[in-house]
Amino acid sequence: STVLVTGGTGFIGAHCIQILLEQGFNVKAAARSQEKADQMAQVFDKYKNQLSFGIIEDITDYNSLVNLVKGCTAILHLASPYTYAVNDFKKELLDPALKGTLTILEAANQEKSIKRIVITSSFAAVFDATKGLQPGVALTERDFSPLTYEDGIKTSDPAVAYRASKIVSERAAWDFVKDKRPAFDIVVLCPPMVYGPLVSTKTLKSLDQLNFSNSTIWNMATSGSNSSVPPTKGPVFVDVRDLAYAHYQSLVVPEASNQRFMVSAGVFSNQEICDALREQLSPARAKKVPVGTPNKILDPEHFTTDSTKAIEVLGMSFRPVNEPVVDLVNQLYDFLG
Ligand code: NDP
Numbered sequence: 532s533t534v535l536v537t538g539g540t541g542f543i544g545a546h547c548i549q550i551l552l553e554q555g556f557n558v559k560a561a562a563r564s565q566e567k568a569d570q571m572a573q574v575f576d577k578y579k580n581q582l583s584f585g586i587i588e589d590i591t592d593y594n595s596l597v598n599l600v601k602g603c604t605a606i607l608h609l610a611s612p613y614t615y616a617v618n619d620f621k622k623e624l625l626d627p628a629l630k631g632t633l634t635i636l637e638a639a640n641q642e643k644s645i646k647r648i649v650i651t652s653s654f655a656a657v658f659d660a661t662k663g664l665q666p667g668v669a670l671t672e673r674d675f676s677p678l679t680y681e682d683g684i685k686t687s688d689p690a691v692a693y694r695a696s697k698i699v700s701e702r703a704a705w706d707f708v709k710d711k712r713p714a715f716d717i718v719v720l721c722p723p724m725v726y727g728p729l730v731s732t733k734t735l736k737s738l739d740q741l742n743f744s745n746s747t748i749w750n751m752a753t754s755g756s757n758s759s760v761p762p763t764k765g766p767v768f769v770d771v772r773d774l775a776y777a778h779y780q781s782l783v784v785p786e787a788s789n790q791r792f793m794v795s796a797g798v799f800s801n802q803e804i805c806d807a808l809r810e811q812l813s814p815a816r817a818k819k820v821p822v823g824t825p826n827k828i829l830d831p832e833h834f835t836t837d838s839t840k841a842i843e844v845l846g847m848s849f850r851p852v853n854e855p856v857v858d859l860v861n862q863l864y865d866f867l868g
Contacts, residue, residue, distance in 0.1 A: 533557040533583075533602055534782065537590065537635065538609030540567045542742035543651065543722075545574070545730040546775035547607050552578040554779060561587045561599060561610065570734040591630040596638035604644050605715075605782055608635050609651040611700065613693065613743050620692035625683045628696035633703055640713045647716055647788075649781040652701040654723035654767060654836075655694040657793065666832035672721060672791040672840055708789065718781040719791040720774070723836065727771035727855035732866040745859055751801060752808050752860045753819045760823035763800045763830045770796065770850040780845040787844055795836035796849035800828045807853035808860060816864055 534551055538544040539560035548571075551558050558581060562568040568584040575582050585599040590610050600606065610631055617623040632650065639645045657674045676698040683695025701719055708717055724744050729735065741749060751761060777794045781787050801823075808820045841847045 532604040533559055535559045535561065535585075535600060535603040535606045536609065537561045537587075537606070537631075538611065538651070540571060540734075541609060541613075542729060542745065543725055543771055543774060544607070544609040545571070546727075546771050547609065547778045548575065548582070549730050550775045550779045551607075551782075552581050555581075557581045557583070559583045559585055559599070559603060561585050561590070563588055567734075574731040574733050590627060591634050593634050593638060596634050597641065600635075600638045600642045600645060602644065603642065604646055606635065606639060606645065606648045607651070607778055607782070608632065608648060611651070611696065615689035615693065615743070617689055617692070620686070620689065621684050624689070624692045624696045625680060625699065628700045629680070629703055632700040633707065636704060636707045636711075636713070639715055640711060643714055645715045647718065647782060648704075649718045649720065649778055650701065650704050651778070652719050652721050652791075653694075653697040654721055654765070654793075654795065656698040656701045657721050658694070660691075660694070664831055664833040666834070668834045669837040670793065670834050671837045672793045716788040718787045718789070720777055720781060720794050721792065722769045722774050722777075722794045723767035724765045725769055725771050725774055726852070726859060728858040728862040732862060735866060738863065738867070741863075748804065748856050748859060749863055751805070751821065752816075752856070754821055756818055756820065756822050758821045760801045760805050760821045763802075766798050766800065766830065766833055767795050767836050768797075768799050768852055768855070769794055770855040772855075773847065773849050777841060777845055777847055780847070784845060790840075790844065792841040792845060793836055793838045794841050794845075794847065795838050796852070797838075798833070798835050799852040800830045802826075802828050802830070804852060804856050808856060811853060811857045812860060816860065 534556050539548045587595050611628045678695040680699050683692045805820050809817045
């Protein structure tokens with residue numbers, strides 16, 4: 532059976548493709564250009580009999596998506612802009628996220644072979660910033676951000692617009708399932724900050740192309756021993772390899788049907804990351820990492836997450852924070868040569 536993956540040219544999507552190929556699935560990857568498809572083909576050269584591509588310049592174009600979903604049995608939908616380097620929040624964040632999700636669902640709804648769609652939502656669709664730091668509270672899949680489409684347009688903060696783009700898209704997916712009663716079911720995953728090595732650095736031309744979450748780690752890890760450790764803004768994380776496994780399990784576990792999952796390893800602090808990097812990198816690499824206040828976490832007390840449901844239903848276990856960040860930073864130094 533063939534699984535369509537949107538956003539497969541991205542950081543998380545490439546890991547999802549990798550695990551599906553390893554598990555013997557055929558994968559059709561959506562790419563925005565032939566050039567990106569060719570790069571991906573090179574990365575997954577070993578699996579060329581299992582991997583095909585669909586070039587979709589515009590993820591909101593219904594007719595192209597109808598073609599794309601043909602013959603597929605399931606979809607992993609990851610394509611969504613995750614960047615704060617935007618001017619027009621509506622055009623660059625909200626509309627591609629929302630219309631992209633709705634168009635995928637509509638296209639899938641006329642292809643009866645599709646049984647399940649896994650949607651990569653986010654902790655951004657869980658967290659309610661107006662509640663502050665919420666010490667002592669464990670956020671789960673039962674929590675929903677109250678942000679609306681209008682909130683995402685009228686804000687001047689791209690982080691708020693991004694969070695709105697995620698909750699609005701997710702809400703639209705749940706409404707779609709409720710109103711249209713499609714033949715497929717959906718599974719929604721809500722990961723917090725996703726860190727870890729790239730499937731391959733072959734597609735990377737420069738570190739300017741690094742995805743957003745990983746770029747925050749790289750910038751901190753190379754900022755110099757005397758720079759200050761930045762405050763921990765999104766203080767919950769998951770390793771990208773664990774998240775890829777969650778996507779795979781979401782496809783194959785029947786009980787995941789129409790369920791939402793918090794997929795989080797738990798809290799971290801930037802100080803903890805810096806401590807791990809200084810301990811586990813080579814001396815030449817470690818000396819670029821800010822020292823801060825070793826082994827002492829100065830972040831204010833804040834919420835945690837509870838991923839019991841993902842552990843029980845999806846069979847998740849989670850790597851500790853040192854693994855994704857040490858592996859990432861070493862990979863990027865090796866890339867730079
Ligand atoms: P990347 O930026 O690495 O990947 C984003 C993917 O989406 C790319 O394949 C990109 O295509 C595609 N994409 C972006 N904008 C559009 C658009 N307008 N039309 C079509 N495709 C588009 O990000 P991640 O891999 O980190 O993110 C993947 C998903 O995971 C997103 O839905 C994101 O919201 C979600 N997520 C990420 C978290 C993180 O910390 N990284 C945390 C929680 C959720 P192209 O390669 O052509 O640019």
